[in-house]
Amino acid sequence: MIHHYQNNGYHIVLDVNSGSVHVVDKIAYDAVACLKPFYEKQAKAVINRKEVQALLLGKLSDRYQKEELLEVCDDLMELIEAGQLCTADIYESYISDIKKHKTVVKALCLHIAHDCNLACKYCFAKEGEYHGHRELMSFAVGKKALDFLIANSGNRRNLEVDFFGGEPLMNWQVVKDLVAYGREQEKIYDKNFRFTLTTNGVLLDDEVMAFANKEMANVVLSLDGRKEVNDCMRPFRNGKGSYDLIVPKFQNLVKHRADKDYYIRGTFTRNNLDFAQDVLHFADLGFEQISIEPVVGEETDAYAIRAEDLPQIMAEYDVLAKEMVRRNKAGAGFHFFHFLLDLEGGPCVAKRLSGCGAGTEYLAVTPWGDLYPCHQFVGQEMFLLGDVERGIVKTEIPAAFSTCSVYSKEECKTCFAKFYCSGGCMANSYKCKQTIHDVYDIGCEMERKRVECAIMLKVAQFDAE
Numbered sequence: 001m002i003h004h005y006q007n008n009g010y011h012i013v014l015d016v017n018s019g020s021v022h023v024v025d026k027i028a029y030d031a032v033a034c035l036k037p038f039y040e041k042q043a044k045a046v047i048n049r050k051e052v053q054a055l056l057l058g059k060l061s062d063r064y065q066k067e068e069l070l071e072v073c074d075d076l077m078e079l080i081e082a083g084q085l086c087t088a089d090i091y092e093s094y095i096s097d098i099k100k101h102k103t104v105v106k107a108l109c110l111h112i113a114h115d116c117n118l119a120c121k122y123c124f125a126k127e128g129e130y131h132g133h134r135e136l137m138s139f140a141v142g143k144k145a146l147d148f149l150i151a152n153s154g155n156r157r158n159l160e161v162d163f164f165g166g167e168p169l170m171n172w173q174v175v176k177d178l179v180a181y182g183r184e185q186e187k188i189y190d191k192n193f194r195f196t197l198t199t200n201g202v203l204l205d206d207e208v209m210a211f212a213n214k215e216m217a218n219v220v221l222s223l224d225g226r227k228e229v230n231d232c233m234r235p236f237r238n239g240k241g242s243y244d245l246i247v248p249k250f251q252n253l254v255k256h257r258a259d260k261d262y263y264i265r266g267t268f269t270r271n272n273l274d275f276a277q278d279v280l281h282f283a284d285l286g287f288e289q290i291s292i293e294p295v296v297g298e299e300t301d302a303y304a305i306r307a308e309d310l311p312q313i314m315a316e317y318d319v320l321a322k323e324m325v326r327r328n329k330a331g332a333g334f335h336f337f338h339f340l341l342d343l344e345g346g347p348c349v350a351k352r353l354s355g356c357g358a359g360t361e362y363l364a365v366t367p368w369g370d371l372y373p374c375h376q377f378v379g380q381e382m383f384l385l386g387d388v389e390r391g392i393v394k395t396e397i398p399a400a401f402s403t404c405s406v407y408s409k410e411e412c413k414t415c416f417a418k419f420y421c422s423g424g425c426m427a428n429s430y431k432c433k434q435t436i437h438d439v440y441d442i443g444c445e446m447e448r449k450r451v452e453c454a455i456m457l458k459v460a461q462f463d464a465e
Helices: 026-032 036-044 049-060 066-081 092-100 139-151 168-189 206-215 227-233 243-255 276-284 307-329 349-354 396-402 426-433 441-464
Strands: 002-007 010-015 020-024 107-111 158-164 192-199 216-222 261-268 289-294 362-365 370-372
Touching (some): 010 026, 010 441, 020 026, 020 441, 026 049, 026 066, 036 049, 049 066, 107 139, 139 158, 139 168, 158 168, 168 192, 168 206, 206 216, 206 243, 216 243, 243 261, 261 276, 276 289, 276 307, 307 441
Parallel strands (some): 107 158, 107 362, 158 192, 261 289
Antiparallel strands (some): 002 010, 010 020, 362 370
């Protein structure tokens, strides 16, 4: 499979199955557009040079000279023979082998607090309650959750725990106690805990910041962008905006975070389809690790993104990518999560084919110890797996999640971005299609655009070097 497109003046060719990216001139770009009959047959037959020559001469001789086309044909054949163009899909044949590997739990999302001090209008957790009742996780439940993780992690040494909510700082003492307990267990079981904190920042103070910067491998800071955007969607329960209180705290935390990871993480809605301005606002505030995600709402929600918004959203990603190129050249660059791409390494094949591991490697734990496939499924009883006392009781649920891959979803099979999104979010699929074995169509369109922009940024980086 080949995907070719133009972005920011570059003619870019992506060979999907090998991951090879080529920046070409106009004649080569037009020639690649003629190759579909050849890459569709892939490994079924050897691609014949004379057939390629005949095709290019037949389709492009009205635009280019014969000598030019023959030279381009030679260049394309060189790439094909090197396994960098028109390559076969070697992954589908052994997806079943990957799925046979014993899965161990490697990460937990601990819902430390089903309560929140903000009233975000788009919150899937319904102000932290997750369609249930307000409750804080006890140390006893959290301890059992860490014990469950250790017991079900097999030989895996590195384990991940995200303190989540609601707002986890509303239960701060338990967070600290669980980190201390985890550090004790590391020594006993030869494990390494990577703790993460996701917070809205309202309760951040010097003590919390010092602890987070010492113990948390990553901190996710929730903010939606410009003051008017954030305060519209992330107010306190009395309707007052949260921006003025939170931003100085986030800046102070990041200032003292040294080289540890963090993300300033926002959500864009139909109210701010010019979200590139919010990303740039974050950068202008001094944040260098930035993520702004599209909201996934109900069709009846006024803020929900609709199919008719996609052209504006696509244009906005282009605006952002081009401005990032400019800032990178000026020495004022920053990282945008959805444009991060490793063309040489990247995630392992299993992750490229089947995604985040929700329901198998990654689980969410409620304040009372119930287990769900991920934080977005919490409160939906049909996805209740078990609890930290008994472990996973409904084994058919993780079994169903384990079958999801880019080859189990029809829309993914012919999508050029499949090895970058790994089939997309199963929770979003369920929300929109009532099945985890489908895709969220609007999200797919945005992901394809983000992949294109991410590749262009890499091209621009190499071009600058």
